Amino acid sequence: MSSLSEIQAAAARIAGHTRKTPLLSSPFLDQIAGRPIFVKPECLQHSGSFKxxxxxxxxxxxxxxxxxxxxxxxxxxxxxxxxxxxxxxxxxxxxxxxxxxxxxxxxxxxxxxxxxxxxxxxxxxxxxxxxxxxxxxxxxxxIAPFNNHDVIAGQGTIGLEIAVQSAELGIDSASVLIPCGGGGLTSGVALALEQHPGLTVHPVEPEGFDDVARSLVSGKPEINQRLSGSICDAILTPSPGELTFPILNRLCSEGIVIPEEDCLRAMALAFERLRIVIEPGGAIALAAALFHPDKIAGDTVIAVASGGNVGAEMFTQALKNMKA
Amino acid sequence: MSSLSEIQAAAARIAGHTRKTPLLSSPFLDQIAGRPIFVKPECLQHSGSFKxxxxxxxxxxxxxxxxxxxxxxxxxxxxxxxxxxxxxxxxxxxxxxxxxxxxxxxxxxxxxxxxxxxxxxxxxxxxxxxxxxxxxxxxxxxIAPFNNHDVIAGQGTIGLEIAVQSAELGIDSASVLIPCGGGGLTSGVALALEQHPGLTVHPVEPEGFDDVARSLVSGKPEINQRLSGSICDAILTPSPGELTFPILNRLCSEGIVIPEEDCLRAMALAFERLRIVIEPGGAIALAAALFHPDKIAGDTVIAVASGGNVGAEMFTQALKNMKA
The missing domain is CATH 3.40.50.1100 (Rossmann fold)
Incomplete structure (x- = not known):
């Protein structure tokens, strides 16, 4: 059973081998979102993602x-x-x-x-x-991508960092938005933040691949109709995992579902305002924060940018989007 | 007179207001350079540069x-x-x-x-x-851009961070490569690292704008013929400053001068391998490390990526470069 102590043990094993990513922000992004936004750039992690x-x-x-x-x-x-x-x-x-x-x-x-x-x-x-x-x-x-206790615990170390970093910034209360595929990252972060009730965790998914959002509503694992055909390749999984779903169901607040095209706009703004490279699936939490403020309660948002492994062609397409 | 104690005082004033940028690396970049490369991404700093x-x-x-x-x-x-x-x-x-x-x-x-x-x-x-x-x-x-003691001291805080971070990584000896315009950043870092003889500081400039490299050779401030017409807009200054030149002359190792086109290739590799956005002038130290290994003595390189304020058009041009 995944637990906070497993995450703490994972944090000890990864210390010195992974990067402690900062929380980035820009007054320009805050203005667009109408609230303070902080981005946890796991695109800067070794291998280019939280994985x-x-x-x-x-x-x-x-x-x-x-x-x-x-x-x-x-x-x-x-x-x-x-x-x-x-x-x-x-x-x-x-x-x-x-x-x-x-x-x-x-x-x-x-x-x-x-x-x-x-x-x-x-x-x-x-x-x-x-x-x-x-x-x-x-x-x-x-080494399963999300149905593995040690993997969930490793991803949960992001939650431990968010807890410390948000306290340093004086943030008591925030919506923590996470790009969600099989739920390894989301469940790990939710476990890590269980003792921080002011920090609520929301999975974010593209329309058509919203298995986790629907599962949280129905209380049982739902399945996506399609398994491909989205630019958000990093987060296309058939359904939440056997190990992750019970955690998600117990600890997560409602899922947020947005059009995948918004990820390209978020990538362009992250380029311009944070000078980081995010891939489409990794940009979906930031996209929700920037372009769907009505879907988010409370004030501050912390959005995880989960990865940055994107080719030049797709990135160029996102930048063209910006100028349009 | 700028000094280490001024830099330490500046570090106390900026603490909690500036970002402590990490040292990034990639095995792919090490392979290209033939040596370990670490990048200090000041493009992630507030306002998008060390300034x-x-x-x-x-x-x-x-x-x-x-x-x-x-x-x-x-x-x-x-x-x-x-x-x-x-x-x-x-x-x-x-x-x-x-x-x-x-x-x-x-x-x-x-x-x-x-x-x-x-x-x-x-x-x-x-x-x-x-x-x-x-x-x-x-x-x-x-607030002069480099001929100002408090400004030089502020830029020098990057050197204090490099000293701590390189020690954490077990690096005793490295060439610290710095994009150089008027020399505020270079002189500040050189002062901060004066007590670390294993860390040698080298200004890096584009061909045609190599006033600092020539000044270090002649021992007096030299002047550039041109003041515009380079993609490295951030580092085009007529000559080293009255305050910065004596520090550069006393503490820097020889300057490195490379073609500006190499900056576009370095920007593309920083995109692909570090997932950061660097502007042309800010990429020149990384470009020297990647493409001019023969101009660098010793083993490890620490390259400051000084800024990331670049438009979509120029960045797209750099990415096209990559595919060629």
């Missing part, structure tokens, strides 16, 4: 025998790079199963970081089945 | 009467925004004299931050004369 935290947390907790046998993972791209980088640091071989439509930059980075990449078709193949077939004797430890 | 440190240091050291009378400054754009933002926080009015060819984003930002902007022609008018004419009775305090 490095969970990957390091999980792999650093393996025995020497397990490390020698290697790890295996499936991922749309950010968990892939996080696992590849953390595995390489632990002298541990890694096989990563990735969808064939993952952004090229994520695939080539994963390979360049030393992992073996195996592609599958997101619409016709089941990634867990492909992964199992590649590890028939189960020798390799599966 | 906010010096501006806050200077304005926070004014008396209440001086603040009431307001400040005046001349700047190609980054000092402008830093002064505008720091002045607004101190309820202090600001007039900023800017060249008519400054990037539009820098001019509009300066105005949006509450300063009055007056334009001049970089080739035909003298900015100090224009500034003096706007302040005939001398009531407003001039």
């Amino acid at each position: 490095f935290r969970g990957a390091w947390s999980a792999i650093s907790n393996l025995s020497m025998d397990q490390r020698r046998a290697g790890v295996i993972a499936f991922s749309s791209g950010n968990h892939a790079q996080g696992v590849a980088m953390a595995a390489a640091h632990h002298n541990c071989s890694a096989i990563i199963v990735m969808p064939s439509d993952a952004p090229e930059i994520k695939r080539t980075n994963t390979q360049a970081l030393g992992a073996e990449v195996v592609l599958y078709d997101r619409e016709t193949e089941d990634r867990e089945a492909v992964t199992a077939a590649l590890n028939p004797d189960g020798a390799r430890t599966l | 906010f440190r010096g501006a806050w240091s200077a304005i926070s050291n004014l008396s209440m009467d001086q603040r009431r009378a307001g400040v005046i400054a001349f700047s190609s754009g980054n000092h402008a925004q830093g002064v505008a933002m720091a002045a607004a926080h101190h309820n202090c009015s600001a007039i900023i004299v800017m060249p008519s060819d400054a990037p539009e984003i820098k001019r509009t930002n300066t105005q949006a931050l509450g300063a009055e902007v007056v334009l001049y022609d970089r080739e035909t008018e003298d900015r100090e004369a224009v500034t003096a004419a706007l302040n005939p009775d001398g009531a407003r305090t001039l």
Whole structure:
């Protein structure tokens, strides 16, 4: 069972190996949103997303025998790079199963970081089945992207940092907005902030992929109709996980669902006002804060920018958006 | 006379008001450079460049009467925004004299931050004369961009942070590369690192605007032939300052001079590998580290990325460069 003490143990394991990302802000963004906005830029994390935290947390907790046998993972791209980088640091071989439509930059980075990449078709193949077939004797430890206690605990370290940093800024009360796929990041942060009732955690999803928002309403795991076809590739998962859903259901405030096009506008403003690079899925919490103020109660918002692995073409498209 | 104790006093004044920027790195950049590279991303600083440190240091050291009378400054754009933002926080009015060819984003930002902007022609008018004419009775305090002890001390706080952060990383010895215009940042950092002989400070300039490199060779302030016509708008100054040159001459190692086009390639790699936005002039130290390894002695490099105020058009041009 994931818990605050697991997150604290993960924080001790990752200390000195992950970056403690700052909280960024700009008066120009506050003006657009009509309230103070702080951005936690996990795009600045090693491997370009928060996934490095969970990957390091999980792999650093393996025995020497397990490390020698290697790890295996499936991922749309950010968990892939996080696992590849953390595995390489632990002298541990890694096989990563990735969808064939993952952004090229994520695939080539994963390979360049030393992992073996195996592609599958997101619409016709089941990634867990492909992964199992590649590890028939189960020798390799599966590092699941969100249904893994050590991974959830690693992502939760972001919540511990938010608690400290918001206190330093004198923030007692804020909506913490999180880009949400399978819920590993959201559930970890929600657990880490359980003792901070002023900080309410909201998953943010694109329209058409709002499984978590609907699950929070119905009280049971809901499933998305589609599994591809969004620019928010990082957060397209069929449904919340077995481990993450009970945490989300117990601790999260309502989900926020917005059009994916808003992510491009948020990317452009993050470029201009914070000088950071965010990918579409990683920009959705900031997009909600900037362009959907009516969907957010209270005053201050803390938006996690979960990743920045985006190709030049998509980023250029976002910047064109800005000038229009 | 600028000194380490002035920098320490400035550090106390700016504490809690400026961001302590991290040291970023990527195995991909290390591979290109053939050595470990760390980047100090001052593009993440308030107002998008290191200039906010010096501006806050200077304005926070004014008396209440001086603040009431307001400040005046001349700047190609980054000092402008830093002064505008720091002045607004101190309820202090600001007039900023800017060249008519400054990037539009820098001019509009300066105005949006509450300063009055007056334009001049970089080739035909003298900015100090224009500034003096706007302040005939001398009531407003001039916040010079680099010839000001409090400004130099504020920029020097970056050196204090580099000393602490490099020690945390176990770095005893490194070349510290700094984008250099009038030398305020370079001289401040050199002073801050004077007691750290393993950390050698090198100004970096674009070809055709290498006044500081030539001054370090000749031992007297040299002057640039041209004052405009480079994409590195942030670091085009006629010559090192009266206050900065003696410090540069006493403490800096040799200057590094590279083609300005390399800045666009460095911007593209910083986008892809560090997920930060750097402007051309701010990228020149990183460009030297990445593409001119033969001009650097020793092993580790720490490159300051001094600013990130760049428009979408120029940034898109840099990204096109990447794909070529």
